Amino acid sequence: MTPEKQDKRNNILRTALELFSEHGFHDAPMAQLAKQADIAVGTIYRYFKDKDELIHELYKEVDDTLQRALVREVDPTISTRQQFVHFVTNLIHYLKDHPHEFKFLEQYYNSPFGIEKKREKLHMSGPSDRKSTFGHFFFGTTKDDIKPLSGHVLHALAFGPVTFLLRDATAGLVKLDESLVKTLAEGCWDAIKK
Amino acid sequence: MTPEKQDKRNNILRTALELFSEHGFHDAPMAQLAKQADIAVGTIYRYFKDKDELIHELYKEVDDTLQRALVREVDPTISTRQQFVHFVTNLIHYLKDHPHEFKFLEQYYNSPFGIEKKREKLHMSGPSDRKSTFGHFFFGTTKDDIKPLSGHVLHALAFGPVTFLLRDATAGLVKLDESLVKTLAEGCWDAIKK
């Protein structure tokens, strides 16, 4: 794909992210997307087969960007605890700073789209997709200072509180200041540490 | 309302729960709901002003039933830790046994409906509505053996992992056996205990 095409494609995806996260998949007509992206409706269909594909591709993009953003920050020289707290703190900051992405992901996971996606992951036996994630890296290998639990439980204990709190934050119910973020990250650590 | 009317109303709500949780609000036409509930489309509108009201009423019903189911189990004579672990365990079991309810709630909270709802609760400053909930009861008062954190953070640490794990479970990615549930509940406790 030429860089120009990439630009146009990204333009569509970026606009779609905004629209979907603000109005929901079903209240974001293709016509409005086109208008807001300053292109013609028909053009969208040159880049994406249909609305479903657009949504799935957008998911990939958002997920990828998120993974990459998080992995970037890991510093292997510090203690496991510090690594973890850093990571969770970064995650919160990232999602807080990217509310569109967060809302989109939440919506995606709680829709037929996301469920389908999860099923796929299951059949791929999972790792190939998320191998790069800190989470998988972190919980994939045995660590001396972390409880010897299944990856799913560790994931839940480590990330569940984050998404839970962010829902409230995105809805405007909580204001996330530094100390609050810190106590949450430490709480998560307490949940998984030996 | 006569018992008969209640029956019909409940029939609609039950069918709607199934449909909405399986297909999402937007892919569950009123016509299909009517068909599946074995009534005429027009009949639905005798019980609910429109689709939105149906969804909101369904939420109330599901939420109420959930609250009542959970409160029932609390035993004030045992230790705080035990109380908490019991509660979380019950919560997981309930939601696991009621996947439709769980999916519906998740979907509801991640939609314009739920966001609106959250805002309302916020403005009611919360207690009046959910006072009965274990969560509020539990975190509302200071406890000697729980970290002195804001209610929002405690909630996140206590319930975030539950919903996180249940998403995976509902999608069929994890099987929730007893030991898994136990370790999760204990992990949550570790996150909030002093």
Added chain:
Amino acid sequence: MTPEKQDKRNNILRTALELFSEHGFHDAPMAQLAKQADIAVGTIYRYFKDKDELIHELYKEVDDTLQRALVREVDPTISTRQQFVHFVTNLIHYLKDHPHEFKFLEQYYNSPFGIEKKREKLHMSGPSDRKSTFGHFFFGTTKDDIKPLSGHVLHALAFGPVTFLLRDATAGLVKLDESLVKTLAEGCWDAIKK
């Protein structure tokens, strides 16, 4: 029909008149009519085959009452001019005091119902129906002081201004005071007098 039945029937007709004149035939559901008449929907159908029949019967009632109200006032001892002016004045007062009736009639005549009705009258060669009206009585016979024109033209000149003005009055655009009514009636007379 027993007097009781008549009462119920009249109750329906009276309520229908109100509703139809205020909202139009099409924005006046049978359910609302029933509610406002304080009876059950089904009951209406014991007195009228369907909504169309109700409307036609209501027309007959309103038209009859109007005719009877007007004829009552005629005094054959005064001059033709005075008779006419009296009559037109009475007509205006009557319709002004019965805006529901006026609006209903206007609406009726400008709808498929009224057009059908007019056709019928045509085929009945007209007289049998309206013979009693002052208008027909007045213009039916040759009068020395009235132009020798066709009944239709005389009718138009005599009553056209009345309905025209009343439309504006009903809409609240003019206030009908005595002098205004008088000048109109006299204008009508000038139009037809020799």
Added chain:
Amino acid sequence: MTPEKQDKRNNILRTALELFSEHGFHDAPMAQLAKQADIAVGTIYRYFKDKDELIHELYKEVDDTLQRALVREVDPTISTRQQFVHFVTNLIHYLKDHPHEFKFLEQYYNSPFGIEKKREKLHMSGPSDRKSTFGHFFFGTTKDDIKPLSGHVLHALAFGPVTFLLRDATAGLVKLDESLVKTLAEGCWDAIKK
């Protein structure tokens, strides 16, 4: 708007005029309009926000055309009486030749649409809108040979008979020949002349 778009818009309006005047607003479904205009339902909504807007726009169009058709004929060099009789004669001819337009207007004015419209005109204190109309021009200024009455009464006396007669004509109850039209126009003049 490109000429092509205008054509399509006009096509819709023309078809709507036919349909509405024959069946009434409420018995002319958008689907039938589409079919008769040989376009898809959705297309109508590209030109008009909804059915209400379509009706209002159609009114504007019909009213405009009527005004323009009438003003065209006025000859200021002849006597007031002749001017008036010419005008009324033209009006009758125009409406007789355009029964759809006449029926539509009658229906419009006797519906919530028209009432609203009238109110608007009232609040605009009238002149700005209709200044060009013969009627307003004619009755707006004092004339030596016309009765010094309020504009509303003059209007009623001048135009009431016209619409009254045309109703009968449109329903097929009278045939409007030249002499009949002439006598009506002269009758109207007699009603308003000094």
Added chain:
DNA sequence: GATGAATGAGACTTCATTCAT
């Protein structure tokens, strides 16, 4: 390749009418 007018299936909702009680 891009455009955007046109399409029409399908969603939501209303309401005249029926019929078991």
Added chain:
DNA sequence: AATGAATGAAGTCTCATTCAT
């Protein structure tokens, strides 16, 4: 005879998608 819950046909409008330009 009266009731009013139930019915479902029919109406309005939306919007994903196509295709001629």
